Amino acid sequence: MKSGLPGKTGVLLVNLGTPDSPSVPHVRKYLREFLLDKRVIDIPAVNRYLLVNGIIAPFRAPKSAKIYKELWTDRGSPLLYHGLDLQKLVQERLGKNYHVALGMRYQSPSIESALQELQDKVVDRIIVLPLFPQYASATTGSVQEKVMEVVGTWEVIPDIKFISTFCNHPGFINTFAEIAQTHMAKRDYDHFVFSYHGVPERQILKASTKGYCQLGACCNTYHSRNRYCYRAQCFETSRQLAKALNIPEGKYTVAFQSRLGKDPWLQPYTDNILKELAANGVKSVLAFSPAFVADCLETTIEVGEEFKEEFEKAGGEHWQLVESCNTHPTWVNTVVQLVQEAE
Structure with missing residues (x-):
């Protein structure tokens, strides 16, 4: 206003x-x-x-x-x-x-x-x-x-x-969707992974409104009580991106990367998911990193290169990173x- x-x-x-x-x-x-x-x-x-x-x-x-x-x-x-x-x-x-x-x-x-x-x-x-x-x-x-x-x-x-x-602003969602569509136009993908930077689970619980967040199905919808829950926002971004790209449920996974230390961080972990996908016969993955609006070490190197290497080592054939918003x-x-x- x-x-x-x-x-x-x-x-x-x-x-x-x-x-x-x-x-x-x-x-x-x-x-x-x-x-x-x-x-x-x-x-x-x-x-x-x-x-x-x-x-x-x-x-x-x-x-x-x-x-x-x-x-x-x-x-x-x-x-x-x-x-x-x-x-x-x-x-x-x-x-x-x-x-x-x-x-x-x-x-x-x-x-x-x-x-x-x-x-x-x-x-x-x-x-x-x-x-x-x-x-x-x-x-x-x-x-x-x-x-x-x-x-x-x-x-x-x-x-x-x-x-x-x-996290669900139409312009932000549309930017990632438009970039993803350039890759989707070139080939079909078996699965889609939305990989977000992780945070310790304790930080989610500490920020929870009156104990609402239970690190479970509470993030299946996005509303006033979990508006500032990082996990809920990640799921909301993923839902909106899947909707914009016509990706059905079951063909995409929300996961978390870049954990540090031994305490539990948000799960599932992306490196574990990509191995499970390959073991289940998934050959091609289009990977997003929608916690970042500019390409950096966590997108270009971790998701784009390291996860690609791990996926192929586990039996996958094609792993493609969707670039960040940058100056689109x-x-x-x-x-x-x-x-x-x-x-």
């Missing part, structure tokens, strides 16, 4: 972040900032500090750096350059009464620098769009907390509106629409 206020609107697009380079020191620095966030690893601060600095960052950084080198391009990190391209295109579409800035929750460009940019432009209000389709405390919640922490130091705090979820024209239009709807 239009605010009716005069002046300029600031738009802050925020994504997770990326190392400044694929070097081990830069990857280690990124991992430390990311994993020390209390919303990401939600355990006591001392335990989190010891775990990240004593085990995860030292041992994981060299392995992750090798993978980032595979991902890196002449323009650098895809997550960053897709974000910069999106920022430019959205700015062009919105026009002079808006100023669009890009920030990353971790590393560069920082949320602090992006907000300073908006403050320098003397915007009258700010619309914050975390580029995570499904709300989770570790992503959207962390962005919201950081924005308020920074803006809370300002003498004058402008009107601020957060767009917390767009329908996605650019959708971001513009989300901003305008928030006014």
